[in-house]
Amino acid sequence: MSVTLTDQDKLTLRTAAYGAVTLMSAADAAGSPHKAATEGSIALSSATGLVGHVLATYPKELKLDSKSVAAIADQVLPALTAAMALLKEQAPEEADNFRRTVLVAVEASARTHQGRPSPTVTDMSRKITEALDAA
Template sequence: MSITLNDQDKTTLATAAHGAVALIAAAGIKSAGKIATAGSLALAAATGPVGHALAEKQKGLKLNGKSTADIADTVLPALTASMTLLEQQDPAEAGNFRSTVLTAVEAGARAERGGPGPALTEMTRKITEALDAA
Protein backbone atom coordinates (compact mmCIF):
# COMPACT_ATOMS: atom_id res chain seq x y z
CA MET A 1 0.00 0.00 0.00
CA SER A 2 1.35 3.46 -0.81
CA ILE A 3 1.29 6.30 1.64
CA THR A 4 0.98 10.02 0.90
CA LEU A 5 2.13 12.53 3.50
CA ASN A 6 1.76 16.25 2.96
CA ASP A 7 3.94 18.80 4.76
CA GLN A 8 1.47 19.16 7.65
CA ASP A 9 1.36 15.36 8.09
CA LYS A 10 5.16 15.23 8.21
CA THR A 11 5.23 18.03 10.77
CA THR A 12 2.71 16.17 12.92
CA LEU A 13 4.80 12.98 12.76
CA ALA A 14 7.99 14.89 13.59
CA THR A 15 6.31 16.76 16.46
CA ALA A 16 5.07 13.47 17.86
CA ALA A 17 8.30 11.49 17.53
CA HIS A 18 10.80 14.20 18.48
CA GLY A 19 8.40 15.44 21.13
CA ALA A 20 8.27 11.99 22.72
CA VAL A 21 12.05 12.12 23.06
CA ALA A 22 11.81 15.63 24.53
CA LEU A 23 9.27 14.42 27.10
CA ILE A 24 11.48 11.50 28.10
CA ALA A 25 14.46 13.83 28.43
CA ALA A 26 12.40 16.20 30.56
CA ALA A 27 11.39 13.30 32.83
CA GLY A 28 14.99 12.17 33.26
CA ILE A 29 16.44 13.18 36.59
CA LYS A 30 20.17 12.88 36.02
CA SER A 31 20.93 12.51 32.31
CA ALA A 32 18.63 14.65 30.15
CA GLY A 33 21.30 15.25 27.50
CA LYS A 34 22.20 11.57 27.22
CA ILE A 35 18.52 10.64 27.10
CA ALA A 36 17.84 13.12 24.29
CA THR A 37 20.87 11.95 22.32
CA ALA A 38 20.00 8.26 22.63
CA GLY A 39 16.39 8.88 21.67
CA SER A 40 17.32 11.08 18.72
CA LEU A 41 19.78 8.51 17.41
CA ALA A 42 17.06 5.88 17.58
CA LEU A 43 14.73 8.13 15.55
CA ALA A 44 17.48 8.64 12.99
CA ALA A 45 17.49 4.86 12.42
CA ALA A 46 13.82 4.86 11.36
CA THR A 47 13.01 3.32 7.99
CA GLY A 48 10.20 3.42 5.45
CA PRO A 49 7.97 6.44 4.84
CA VAL A 50 8.10 7.28 8.56
CA GLY A 51 11.90 7.30 8.47
CA HIS A 52 11.89 9.59 5.43
CA ALA A 53 9.39 11.94 7.09
CA LEU A 54 11.40 12.09 10.32
CA ALA A 55 14.65 12.70 8.43
CA GLU A 56 13.30 15.83 6.74
CA LYS A 57 13.85 19.19 8.38
CA GLN A 58 10.44 20.45 9.45
CA LYS A 59 9.84 24.20 9.41
CA GLY A 60 6.74 24.00 11.61
CA LEU A 61 8.26 21.83 14.33
CA LYS A 62 7.68 23.55 17.67
CA LEU A 63 8.50 21.84 20.92
CA ASN A 64 8.83 24.90 23.09
CA GLY A 65 7.10 25.26 26.38
CA LYS A 66 7.62 26.74 29.78
CA SER A 67 7.07 23.37 31.38
CA THR A 68 6.92 19.68 30.64
CA ALA A 69 3.14 20.00 30.81
CA ASP A 70 3.22 22.58 27.98
CA ILE A 71 5.26 20.23 25.81
CA ALA A 72 2.99 17.29 26.65
CA ASP A 73 -0.06 19.36 25.64
CA THR A 74 1.39 19.48 22.12
CA VAL A 75 3.12 16.11 21.87
CA LEU A 76 0.59 13.66 23.30
CA PRO A 77 -2.23 14.71 20.92
CA ALA A 78 0.29 14.67 18.03
CA LEU A 79 1.14 11.04 18.86
CA THR A 80 -2.53 10.07 18.68
CA ALA A 81 -3.09 12.13 15.51
CA SER A 82 -0.06 10.51 13.86
CA MET A 83 -1.33 7.03 14.60
CA THR A 84 -4.82 7.91 13.30
CA LEU A 85 -3.37 9.39 10.11
CA LEU A 86 -1.13 6.41 9.45
CA GLU A 87 -3.79 3.82 10.33
CA GLN A 88 -6.06 5.38 7.70
CA GLN A 89 -3.40 5.14 5.00
CA ASP A 90 -1.37 2.06 5.88
CA PRO A 91 -1.77 0.11 9.13
CA ALA A 92 1.68 -1.44 8.71
CA GLU A 93 3.23 2.03 8.59
CA ALA A 94 1.29 2.96 11.73
CA GLY A 95 2.93 -0.03 13.39
CA ASN A 96 6.30 1.13 12.11
CA PHE A 97 5.72 4.60 13.61
CA ARG A 98 4.61 3.15 16.97
CA SER A 99 7.63 0.86 17.08
CA THR A 100 9.98 3.70 16.09
CA VAL A 101 8.69 6.01 18.81
CA LEU A 102 8.76 3.33 21.50
CA THR A 103 12.28 2.30 20.47
CA ALA A 104 13.41 5.92 20.83
CA VAL A 105 11.68 6.20 24.21
CA GLU A 106 13.28 2.97 25.40
CA ALA A 107 16.72 4.04 24.14
CA GLY A 108 16.33 7.31 26.01
CA ALA A 109 15.17 5.58 29.18
CA ARG A 110 18.14 3.21 29.11
CA ALA A 111 20.48 6.21 28.95
CA GLU A 112 19.29 7.44 32.36
CA ARG A 113 22.04 6.92 34.93
CA GLY A 114 20.87 4.37 37.46
CA GLY A 115 17.99 3.28 35.23
CA PRO A 116 14.62 4.86 34.68
CA GLY A 117 12.97 6.25 37.77
CA PRO A 118 9.28 6.72 38.50
CA ALA A 119 8.93 9.96 36.51
CA LEU A 120 10.50 8.46 33.41
CA THR A 121 8.42 5.30 33.75
CA GLU A 122 5.23 7.34 34.07
CA MET A 123 6.11 9.47 31.02
CA THR A 124 6.72 6.31 29.02
CA ARG A 125 3.26 5.09 30.05
CA LYS A 126 1.67 8.36 28.92
CA ILE A 127 3.43 8.22 25.56
CA THR A 128 2.36 4.60 25.02
CA GLU A 129 -1.20 5.48 26.01
CA ALA A 130 -1.27 8.34 23.49
CA LEU A 131 0.01 6.05 20.74
CA ASP A 132 -2.65 3.48 21.55
CA ALA A 133 -5.52 6.00 21.80
CA ALA A 134 -6.02 6.09 18.01
Protein backbone atom coordinates in the same frame (compact mmCIF):
# COMPACT_ATOMS: atom_id res chain seq x y z
CA MET B 1 0.74 1.02 -2.47
CA SER B 2 2.33 4.45 -2.67
CA VAL B 3 1.36 6.88 0.06
CA THR B 4 1.70 10.62 -0.28
CA LEU B 5 1.65 12.52 2.98
CA THR B 6 1.00 16.24 3.06
CA ASP B 7 3.48 18.60 4.68
CA GLN B 8 1.05 18.90 7.60
CA ASP B 9 0.88 15.09 7.93
CA LYS B 10 4.67 14.93 8.03
CA LEU B 11 4.81 17.69 10.63
CA THR B 12 2.32 15.76 12.78
CA LEU B 13 4.48 12.62 12.63
CA ARG B 14 7.66 14.55 13.35
CA THR B 15 6.07 16.51 16.19
CA ALA B 16 4.82 13.29 17.75
CA ALA B 17 8.10 11.37 17.44
CA TYR B 18 10.59 14.12 18.27
CA GLY B 19 8.19 15.49 20.88
CA ALA B 20 8.14 12.10 22.62
CA VAL B 21 11.93 12.25 22.86
CA THR B 22 11.67 15.81 24.19
CA LEU B 23 9.22 14.65 26.85
CA MET B 24 11.54 11.82 27.90
CA SER B 25 14.43 14.25 28.10
CA ALA B 26 12.37 16.71 30.16
CA ALA B 27 11.28 13.92 32.51
CA ASP B 28 14.95 13.08 33.03
CA ALA B 29 15.92 16.59 34.15
CA ALA B 30 17.64 15.26 37.27
CA GLY B 31 19.57 12.65 35.30
CA SER B 32 21.10 13.15 31.89
CA PRO B 33 18.56 14.98 29.70
CA HIS B 34 21.03 15.68 26.88
CA LYS B 35 22.03 12.03 26.68
CA ALA B 36 18.37 10.99 26.73
CA ALA B 37 17.62 13.38 23.85
CA THR B 38 20.64 12.16 21.88
CA GLU B 39 19.84 8.47 22.33
CA GLY B 40 16.18 8.99 21.44
CA SER B 41 17.03 11.04 18.36
CA ILE B 42 19.48 8.38 17.16
CA ALA B 43 16.71 5.80 17.47
CA LEU B 44 14.34 7.97 15.42
CA SER B 45 16.94 8.52 12.71
CA SER B 46 17.36 4.74 12.47
CA ALA B 47 13.74 4.21 11.40
CA THR B 48 12.96 2.54 8.08
CA GLY B 49 10.10 2.61 5.61
CA LEU B 50 7.85 5.59 5.08
CA VAL B 51 8.26 6.50 8.75
CA GLY B 52 12.03 6.52 8.37
CA HIS B 53 11.84 8.81 5.37
CA VAL B 54 9.59 11.25 7.23
CA LEU B 55 11.65 11.21 10.42
CA ALA B 56 14.95 11.61 8.55
CA THR B 57 14.34 15.35 8.59
CA TYR B 58 14.22 17.08 11.96
CA PRO B 59 11.23 19.45 11.99
CA LYS B 60 12.81 22.91 12.04
CA GLU B 61 9.30 24.31 12.28
CA LEU B 62 8.67 22.31 15.46
CA LYS B 63 7.92 24.77 18.22
CA LEU B 64 7.28 23.00 21.49
CA ASP B 65 6.06 25.18 24.34
CA SER B 66 8.89 24.66 26.78
CA LYS B 67 7.44 26.65 29.67
CA SER B 68 6.80 23.36 31.47
CA VAL B 69 6.71 19.64 30.88
CA ALA B 70 2.92 19.88 31.09
CA ALA B 71 2.87 22.41 28.24
CA ILE B 72 5.06 20.16 26.09
CA ALA B 73 2.83 17.18 26.90
CA ASP B 74 -0.24 19.20 25.90
CA GLN B 75 1.23 19.41 22.38
CA VAL B 76 2.96 16.06 22.06
CA LEU B 77 0.52 13.53 23.53
CA PRO B 78 -2.35 14.56 21.21
CA ALA B 79 0.12 14.58 18.28
CA LEU B 80 1.05 10.97 19.07
CA THR B 81 -2.61 9.95 18.97
CA ALA B 82 -3.20 11.99 15.79
CA ALA B 83 -0.14 10.47 14.09
CA MET B 84 -1.38 6.95 14.80
CA ALA B 85 -4.88 7.77 13.55
CA LEU B 86 -3.44 9.37 10.41
CA LEU B 87 -1.26 6.35 9.65
CA LYS B 88 -4.02 3.84 10.39
CA GLU B 89 -6.16 5.67 7.83
CA GLN B 90 -3.60 6.51 5.13
CA ALA B 91 -0.85 3.90 5.54
CA PRO B 92 -2.02 1.10 7.85
CA GLU B 93 1.12 -0.92 7.15
CA GLU B 94 3.18 1.94 8.62
CA ALA B 95 1.17 2.47 11.81
CA ASP B 96 2.93 -0.36 13.67
CA ASN B 97 6.27 0.81 12.29
CA PHE B 98 5.67 4.30 13.72
CA ARG B 99 4.53 2.94 17.08
CA ARG B 100 7.57 0.64 17.36
CA THR B 101 9.92 3.42 16.27
CA VAL B 102 8.62 5.83 18.90
CA LEU B 103 8.72 3.16 21.62
CA VAL B 104 12.31 2.25 20.71
CA ALA B 105 13.22 5.94 20.96
CA VAL B 106 11.47 6.17 24.33
CA GLU B 107 13.30 3.08 25.56
CA ALA B 108 16.62 4.42 24.27
CA SER B 109 15.97 7.69 26.09
CA ALA B 110 15.18 5.82 29.30
CA ARG B 111 18.28 3.61 29.16
CA THR B 112 20.67 6.47 29.81
CA HIS B 113 20.52 5.59 33.50
CA GLN B 114 22.75 3.12 35.20
CA GLY B 115 20.27 0.74 36.69
CA ARG B 116 16.57 1.41 36.46
CA PRO B 117 15.01 4.61 35.08
CA SER B 118 13.51 6.98 37.62
CA PRO B 119 9.79 6.76 38.40
CA THR B 120 9.32 10.06 36.54
CA VAL B 121 10.88 8.66 33.36
CA THR B 122 8.90 5.42 33.70
CA ASP B 123 5.65 7.35 34.09
CA MET B 124 6.37 9.53 31.06
CA SER B 125 7.02 6.39 29.01
CA ARG B 126 3.63 5.05 30.11
CA LYS B 127 1.88 8.30 29.09
CA ILE B 128 3.52 8.19 25.66
CA THR B 129 2.49 4.56 25.16
CA GLU B 130 -1.09 5.37 26.17
CA ALA B 131 -1.21 8.26 23.70
CA LEU B 132 0.03 6.00 20.90
CA ASP B 133 -2.61 3.40 21.77
CA ALA B 134 -5.48 5.88 22.06
CA ALA B 135 -6.01 6.07 18.29
